Amino acid sequence: MTVQRYFLFCLKLLFRQRREVALPLFFFLIIASLFPLVFPAKLLATLAAPALWITTLLAILLSLNNLFREDVEDEFVLQLLTSPTPLSLLVAVKLLAHWLAYILPLFIALPLMGLWYNLPTESLSVLALSLLLGTPTLLILGALAAALSAGLKQGGTLLMLITLPLAMPILLFALSMVDMSASGLSYAAAGDFLFAMAVVSVSIGPYVIASALRISME
Amino acid sequence: MPETYLSVKNLTHAYGRSALFSGLTFDVTPGTILQVTGKNGSGKTTLLKLLSGIKMPQEGSIEWTEEDCAYLGHKNAIKTELSPLENLALYQPDTSACALALEDLGLEKLHHHRPCYRLSAGQQRRVALSRVILSNAKVWLLDEPFTALDDTAKAHLIRHLTRHANGGGSAVVATHERLDLEKSLLRELVMA
Numbered sequence: 001m002t003v004q005r006y007f008l009f010c011l012k013l014l015f016r017q018r019r020e021v022a023l024p025l026f027f028f029l030i031i032a033s034l035f036p037l038v039f040p041a042k043l044l045a046t047l048a049a050p051a052l053w054i055t056t057l058l059a060i061l062l063s064l065n066n067l068f069r070e071d072v073e074d075e076f077v078l079q080l081l082t083s084p085t086p087l088s089l090l091v092a093v094k095l096l097a098h099w100l101a102y103i104l105p106l107f108i109a110l111p112l113m114g115l116w117y118n119l120p121t122e123s124l125s126v127l128a129l130s131l132l133l134g135t136p137t138l139l140i141l142g143a144l145a146a147a148l149s150a151g152l153k154q155g156g157t158l159l160m161l162i163t164l165p166l167a168m169p170i171l172l173f174a175l176s177m178v179d180m181s182a183s184g185l186s187y188a189a190a191g192d193f194l195f196a197m198a199v200v201s202v203s204i205g206p207y208v209i210a211s212a213l214r215i216s217m218e
Numbered sequence: 219m220p221e222t223y224l225s226v227k228n229l230t231h232a233y234g235r236s237a238l239f240s241g242l243t244f245d246v247t248p249g250t251i252l253q254v255t256g257k258n259g260s261g262k263t264t265l266l267k268l269l270s271g272i273k274m275p276q277e278g279s280i281e282w283t284e285e286d287c288a289y290l291g292h293k294n295a296i297k298t299e300l301s302p303l304e305n306l307a308l309y310q311p312d313t314s315a316c317a318l319a320l321e322d323l324g325l326e327k328l329h330h331h332r333p334c335y336r337l338s339a340g341q342q343r344r345v346a347l348s349r350v351i352l353s354n355a356k357v358w359l360l361d362e363p364f365t366a367l368d369d370t371a372k373a374h375l376i377r378h379l380t381r382h383a384n385g386g387g388s389a390v391v392a393t394h395e396r397l398d399l400e401k402s403l404l405r406e407l408v409m410a
Contacts, residue, residue: 001308009300009308016299016333075293082270082289218273 001083003093010097020066025105028059032113041118048117049127049178056106056131057138057167061160063102064142067094068150068213077150077217087210095143095206103135126181130174133194140205141166147212170197220283222247223357223388224269229278231264238264242278244407246357246388251379251399254392256409262392263292265409266361269390288353290360294346298335302345305334310352319348323374339366351378358382358389 014021035051036044071077080090107128114124145162149155173190180187224246231238238261246252254262267273269280270289296305302325306316317330323344334342343366350358358379364372376398379389383403391397397404 005308005311009304012304013297013300073293074295074297075291076295076297078270078272078289078291079295081272082287084286 001079001085001090003085003089006085006090007093007097010094011101014097014101021063021101024059024063024102025109027062028055028106029109029112031055031058033116036116044117045119045123045182048113048119048123049130049175052110052113052117052127053131053134053171053174056135057164057171059106060103060135060138061142061163063098064139064146064159064163065156067098067143067146068216069146069155072150072216077213081214081217087213088206091143091209091213092202092206095139095209098143099136099139103139107131123178123182126178126187129191130177130194133191133198134170134174136198137170137194137201138163138167140201140209141170143209144205144212147209147216149216150213151216170194173197220248223282223284224390225279225281225283226269227279227281229265229268229275229280231261231268231273231276239409240277246390248356248386248388249383249403250388250405251383251397251403252388252390252405252407253397254390254407254409255394260409262409263361266291266359266390266392270359284356286353286355287357287359288350288355290346290350290358290363292361292365294342296334296342296345296349298342299333301331301333302337302348303330305345306348306352309349316348316352319352320345322351322378323348324371340368340371343367344371347375347378351382356387358387358391360389360391360393362393363391364393364395 032052032055035047039047068077071080080087083090110124110128110131119127142159142163145159148162149158152158173193177187177190177194180190222245226242226244229242230240242265244252254265256262264273266289268275270287302320303313303316306319307313310316317327320330321327325341325344325348329337329341334345337345347363350360363375367375372395379391379397380399380403382389
């Protein structure tokens, strides 16, 4: 099992599971579309970033529910554990495929949401940048919780309970980026923080998740 | 070729306070098939998981001279949305070698491109066994490999085990079935 072959394998599998893969995107579109219907138009510009960020966070959590569960149930994870390729590399590849299949489509849906929320292009760009910087960390945090809860019956609930508090700093810094941009201030500090978090989590996350998976299978 | 692929010394494993097995000592040598037998719950699956490195030994040691082993557990570890060939492509990029391995275990060509969820349990088990055969690993660790297999497929697997052992490989097979192998190839470990 090589890294390249496993990456292609993950993409092919996600393509075959496209109905399940599309669910978080539909969840995002439906929930994000509800806010403009129930809130007054004058509030929408202020509400757009928090609403879209929270919906994205929930859509990512929804997608993570099955990240490792199926692999544990069909014992595919044992093939990963016994592979000569380091488990952390295989985990990194799986997460990259997951980001491409589940999170990238959210970015494609973002211009549509911009129109729906009547967001200026500048605000939409900063929102997209904050998502680009924040989602890798969210994915790593969620994947860690998914690895720890993969063998448990109530794993989905536990996943939410572990990930949501850990995701708060990401959410706050991302929203402060959009706020500062809207006020005409520099959002570089918040952006740098999110970037640093992404670099740290992407660098060490796969090792930690691999260890969590090993512990889950013990 | 090394004298032993795998050397187990004083291996002990317990769940809580009840010891599953203790002081287990044996070698896995080239050209032999080690059959692990014993009643349900005697620790056969745990032993295979320890040998494969999935579980860590609590006491004792497991020394490998080979880097690579192929593991087949109770479940097939295949993705049922993918076809047999797509599943095997993860381990072996040569499609014709994969097709040959599947045919060798009696899975006809017309099933090679079907999603595995359309195959029977026995056919899915053959896909998983093909993965082991394609692995080129010197040591095969097989946990109840005959599950869901018909007599023809069982005979195919026995033939593969014989060929593997004659080629200098070895296998640890946990099974309740009688392994119909040459006596010179077969060794037995009974878990109490």
